[in-house]
Amino acid sequence: MKENTTRPLSAEERLEWIRLIRSDKVGPITFYKLLERYGTAAAALEALPSLAQRGGAPRFRLHPKDATAREYDALEKAGAKIVAFVEDAYPPLLRHLEDAPPLLFVKGHPHLLSKRAVAVVGARNASVAGRRLAHQFAADLGKGGLLVVSGLARGIDAAAHEGALPTGTVAVVAGGVDVVYPKENAALYDALCAQGAVISEIAIATQPQARHFPRRNRLISGLSRATLVVEASPKSGSLITAKMALEQGRDVFAVPGAPQDPRAQGANQLIRDGAILARSAEDIFEAIHDQISPALKEANHIDFTVENTKIADPVECDEARGELIESLSTTPVSVDELIRNCQFSPASVATALLELEMAGRLERHPGNRVSMLYDT
Template sequence: MNEDLLAKIRLIRSPSIGPVTFRQLLARFGSADAALAAIPDLAARGGGKPPVIATAASARAEMDRVEKFGARYLALGRGLYPRLLAELPAAPPLLIAKGDFGLLDRQSVAIVGARNASAAACRFARGLAHDLGQQGLAVVSGLARGIDAAAHDGALGSGTIGIVAGGIDIFYPPENEDRQRAMFDHGLVIAEMPPGTEPRARHFPYRNRIIAGLSLGTIVVEAAPKSGSLITARLAAEAGRDVMAVPGSPLDPRAQGCNELIREGATLIQNAADVIETIRPMDGRVQSGNRPFEAAAGEAIDPDDSVRRSIEELLGPSPVPVDELVRLSGQPSGPVQMVLLELDLAGRLDRHAGGKVSLR
């Protein structure tokens, strides 16, 4: 039994501990075991009760289920965990994967789009994925209907990575079961959620950040306004990755999202050569490997009660950037992050996109 992995599973499966809190705990305490031991005291300092922590028995049961399914864990900061994905502040601490792990050392590009895509768009996505695969790129998508399915089909012979919103042993949508099983043998399937998790609406944005974070760039083939594909494109842009879009007819609502992306500065894509030209400047940042946890909490300085009060007084129900708290408090980053960690574990802090926090 891998005790370090067991402790990490307990930590991240605990209801109140998300990726940012997980990363800060490991940066501060060095190991998941030490973090688990420190949580009650941290929560008490934050003025709350200790959060519910996942049991060792539940973590062992999950590990057994992953092993029996023939999958394995990828842990942030170690081994095969993808370097590009690790750059995200909210990178998943643990992934579960099955298939060809060699694909993680290949440059990859995401292709996403509408579930109710037109036949022409699906044909274009399939051909584009095939051509990108012939250039040695792995194609990443979300194993959904429409454009995702077409992209996986086009690149199945050369290398494709599917990110699922539920557990790795759940086939969703059901008609994708044969496709997902084929990718276990000839591609790679990755999940953030534990086995047996049925995908819910709240899981898809988490999946989308993995698609964007794993890839040098994201291509949107067809997307209506406010679609999930546009969320993936926004996440890619926030991560400093290229956003590309295929133009479509202004008469087709499914093309409005792509056309709007191009208006806002996304690169117009017509073929694989356009994609290669766009992403090549980002070469050299892909390979997986060991990466130590960065000290996300800054200097390991334990704040005193006056510092805690001053930082808590700066917080309210409106989200505020952590950098602004550091500036207004006059404190180094380390104590500010530690106070926020204590409040978080006490159940008194909400974390928002863009590195913002608010008092619950």
Template sequence: MEDGAARLRLIRTPGVGPVTYRQLLARFGSAGAAIEALPTLARRGGGRPPAVPDERAALREIAAVDALGARHVFLDAPDYPPLLAAIDTAPPAVIVRGDLALANSAPCVALVGARNASAAACRFARGLAHDLAEAGVVVVSGLARGIDTAAHAGALPRTIGVIASGIDIAFPPENAALQEQVACVGLIVAEQPPGTQPLARHFPSRNRIIAGLASGTVVVEAAPRSGSLITARLATEAGREVMAVPGSPLDPRAQGCNLLIREGATLIQNAADVLEQIRPIDPRGVRAPATPFGMAPARDASDRDRGAVVGLLGPVPVTIDELVRQSGLAPAVVLTVLLELEMAGRLERHAGGRVSL
């Protein structure tokens, strides 16, 4: 309980994201030691230390989650989903309610698409999800309107719902009964603490979990700029299969899927096409980091090192590899300086391992 509370305090600290969390634990060995070091790191980075939640707040969250029949699963726990743990931005902790074995013992496929989907697309998604579940696949989706709803309904009980709110919040409200059903016979996964409303900024984070849990992502119907295409992009970045169902060029809701196919996604017509793409992927073969939390930052950096790294940074995002190359410093030293800047509130992280002031 004490270790879990310390981890939650660190996770809920402003400015501590998934990458930073890994680096802090790799360097300091425990969440408690990392919390004690935050003021020093922030001071070296030239800013004020972040406000760390107190232990009582963390214990209240643990008690609230327990009262809901759910639990926290931390990144280095043995039952943390291995495919999710393999992505660089894996959540330091997820809150789960239901059968976690669904995310660990069977191949998972994400099935996503438009909220305002056509009746034909919803029917196809429901049938595809049913056929995949019958073949032993677990269907992952986001419990949204349209395609997500059809996917969960077709796959029950072999389905995982990933939500952008707290584990106790149903969104949209009309899916409250479906969410409860998935929690009872399948699995619900949330990253946000209980009571959190589904804000717009939470949905891209939710989408990365959907893509991370699955061996492949199938997009059934999607507009060119939609959350479903974000999920497909995240799946590509994670090295997972991306598949799409073609649609009429006259239907704007099919343009996103047709674009994905044009760019190299696998065309899907039935469950057999999906199974052909995911069967070679074995979750037991997921790469394991050299340490539980990746590369540990160096123990310290000099003022000259800090000046060199800060001098290379600006408002335009740049890759960490480029910072290492141009500074001539060891990667661990660059990571240390970036960690200090982030704790000082002076650094912003972007997709693709890029950073900016």
């Protein structure tokens, strides 16, 4: 659960948020669990070593303060802005994700992130016709008042950004916000920084790696009311973006193509599986016309500035931890189910799970599920 009110972060808080999200075993979901439990990043950072120790780890590595300061300074030197989950500039639809990034790093114009958005994605080895279609779709979507989101890859992504540059487009990248990838899109990257925006949740100066792209894809779909796939092979990363969009409760559109073209097989399969066929931008406008008001469930309010007072005593937490270790396996199970099947309070279970996670013995999964890690 994450708060749905906004407030600006101070410079000191920004440093603390960076340090917390960069600390060992702290991902976005755990970040919010810690702030829900302790109220502030500073309090969570102070508690992490003892949490890990109670969970069975002899030591815990907090992200170094000097490394945090260097990252903060590098962001400023690169001209990147920090947008926190609790701030007005944070993209409204992205807040609905369970694993929404606590911090986004933005080069360009952060105000664009508040616009209603549609993602346009597709094949890197796109055909000339596919690139032309992506460019036209993006231009028409932009003229209709929508922000076009894509991933700055070659092919369909680049064509979509180029088509929407005059009206507003955002690139989500799989490395640091200052890293141009692929190099052939350097001019487009510069244009996006000048006229649109480039965003990332990954530390500045980080080179893109294979494991970063699924994380990047969830942001592309998470920013957007709908995702349009123009061309995609059966193993295209664009299909991962489409799958994530569906899991996030968003619409998926696809442009049909010739059955003989491998680059059309992914989009054709999406249509066969229920994606909305898109012939032009009008099909997208028609489908989302009635969705001006967000149809997605609002997140429950949690005040991240106040420590949660519903906390069990250490003895009860110790007992809960022992029972959880016995009950859990490598198969993910719902936290709600764990609470229903034990005699301990939700606060005790939540604290014990945090302790096991910080000790590297437990893994969190989407849908508020957890599993044990027996190989650590």
